[in-house]
Amino acid sequence: MKRMGAESMWEILEGVGKVILLFGNPVVLETTFRSIVVSGTATLLSALLGIPLGVLIGFKDFAGKRFVKTIFNALLGVPTVALGLILYLAFSHSGFLGFLDLLYTPVGIMIGQAILIVPIMISLVIHAVESVDPDVMDLARTLGASETEASFAVLRESTAGVTLAFISCFNRAIAELGVAVSVGGNIRGWTRMLTTTIALEARTGEIEYSIAMAAILLLIVFAVTLVINLIQGRRL
């Protein structure tokens, strides 16, 4: 830590350069693949729950709606370490969900990350639905749509917002550490993710390797965002 400034900049650059070489390393590839699949599935799981719920809350007006929205907004800030600890206690063999045998498994991380990001999904979907021009519903109805079809028209108008929700959720999931450590256990070749590798390698003094893995993580985040925006048709 005594070397700062230009030299540590150089160190970072060197680390980035090593990323390319790392793609030949099967362990790195495996970890990267695992991170993508686990966080991707977590995002889908959160969408399964978050999109219907977000749409429902976004569409309906009810007493306490603001309160519900505030709760979900507040849940965006849950520290992953705290959630990881709670999930550990739940998934532990002595915990009330111990019988599911999810502790120290990739599926356990998927579920943990899904729980972590579902409030983001709900909040952003609510926002996306509410940002749609309120006239769109009437527009669809007067053009001959049934009530259900009109709701779908509103949903389609919120595509950009919902896409943003997907990107945010995936990025948060793949970049989080607390759940992956506490629920996954960072077991080599089994539950080791990009983030836990970064933490482990930094801890054991392999700074360069750690930075290289961080670069891979950033690369994924950028690539996913870019690809989805391209599919979106540059309308974000």
Added chain:
Amino acid sequence: MNSFVRLQGLTKRYNDATALEDVNLEVKRSEVITVIGPNGSGKTTLLRMMAFLDKPTEGEIYFDGGKVDDNNRNHLRTKCTMVFQKTALFDATVYNNIAYGLRMRKRSKGEIKERILEILELVRLEGYEKRQTKKLSGGEQQRVSLARALVLNTELLLLDEPTANLDPRNATIIEEAITRVNREYDTTVVATTHNMFQAEDTTERVALLLNGRIAEIGTASEIFRNASKNLASFARLENVFSGISKTRKDGTSLIEINDNLWIEAASRKEGKATILVRPEDVIVSRKTVNSSARNVLAGKIVGISDMGSTVKLNVDVGKPFVAQITKRSFSEMRLNLNSEVFLTFKASSVYMV
């Protein structure tokens, strides 16, 4: 009499406010009827109920002879369509916007394409299919909205202020398109406006809606003839003034609105008169312009409203006067609140009743 749509004792209340009260109206098949009234008189509420988007609090609607109820309302909604005053668009291409209603009606792809190309020609947007609607100008957007409604070829077409806030070119295209579908397909049209002249130009019958009630029904000139009766409310329309008219030798008239405000009209009238001036017929300038126009009023801008492609200026010339200009000339002249301007309009632009 072949009544196509009949409103009977229609009342609509929102919480405490009454938007419409005991409205009775018969719309004949294939007619064009204009509902005129100031902002807040209940025009939009009336159209929304005729489009079956909202339910009346009291009263009945009969459509093509049948009574409208909860069972057939959804179905009847496909027999009419409404174009909103505030342009609503799907965030999609022009083609997909216009195709939406046809898709809801399960029309074949080929038919959809054919109809869309046809209708784009009608509203003069040929070649716009692949454009994103959000990137079009306000006038083009409103034409897409109209095309999207016209393409459905519904029996009843409801238009909420179709040309309000549009520049003359766009307004003309829209007016022509409406006239054509009415003639060619016998479409029944109910349009609203707060602009007297639109009522006079494009319609046979006019209903005057004031404070949620229908005050008068008749031809435009009949309505204006009785204008004095409703003068207080009538004055809430734009550029409606009353004064004393004197005929002059050259066949024109000079109307004294108040001590400092005189307006020349091209028609002849003696005594009490009500005059109207279209906001879009008024030329706005920083300096006096050299023209044959007989009326030049000096005033100060007291209000500016953005209407999309046009800007509406409220100018104090001794009385509040409204002028509508394009956004382009508005920015070219660098107008602001309190700018001193001259309003110029021809004597022939002054409509007198």
Added chain:
Amino acid sequence: MERKTWVWTTSLLLVVITSMAGTAYYAATSTREKLVISTTTSLYDTHLLDVIEDQFEMEHPVDLQFRSAGTGLAILHAQNGDADMILVHDPSRERAFLEDGHGVCRKIIAYNFFAIVGPEADPAEINGKLPPQALLEIVEAGRVGQAKWVSRGDDSGTHTKERDLWFDVGLNWTELREEEWYIEAGAGMGATLQITEQFFAYTLADMGTYLKYSKNNIITLKELATQGEELLNVYSVITVNNCTHPNANFDGAISFIEFLISERGQQIIKDYGKSTYNQSLFYPAVAFLKENTEPATVQWIKSHAFFDGYECPPEYQNNHPELYS
């Protein structure tokens, strides 16, 4: 719209299929026989266990899963039934683990020495001194503002060791921590070393982490006091008691212990790190204890890490006396 819908549907389908396949893959492979070992970070971070894992899995159809945390947390995980065995270096807690009925079949497998490390300038002048003397010098220098001490402060095995060291020289850790020169990191060994480097301070380090950080030029701290019984660091494994934790993979744990104490297992421990650091990080303990080759060190281990004269008291040997013969 047709084209866009198609693109959307395809990509969505792709994502769903990939994640379903992934989930199925992970769910399917999770049925392999697992052996979860809860261990301490300082040991895990040396990567010795990775080498052992690869060797063991080559010979046994078992999926070794090491899970590292501070010693306290590692033991807690096992108590919760989330591990099949523990591999730690904290005799007093190990004893409690046995006595509370959570563990059986304890086996000492290796040892090494902690080191008191500090800045090259060595303001407290402890270089070459015995640990108790060195610690007293640091306290003295600290109290006159000449030196600082960084403590792990994270309830780890190393932290326990540090507290024992203070106790042995007659100082109370709970009082020391109130003094200005005494810094509590609340962090792992690596981070603690970095903090120590920043403050030009002293700390108690395990050799594995210290050598790694030195070699990677992250720290310039020097080993100053390295000799002495007090710095002894003994690693042992304990299997989770399958009477109190029926889910525990007891047989798997026993076969892993057998591997660790076998000649090959002990050789792996002995050789690890030699090529990188020119010295062993760990010393195998099994043959050494059995044959009493170095009576002085054996005596140290016995007094430090034996319970009532036993590596594992008979009542906790659970019908596996062969491990202790």
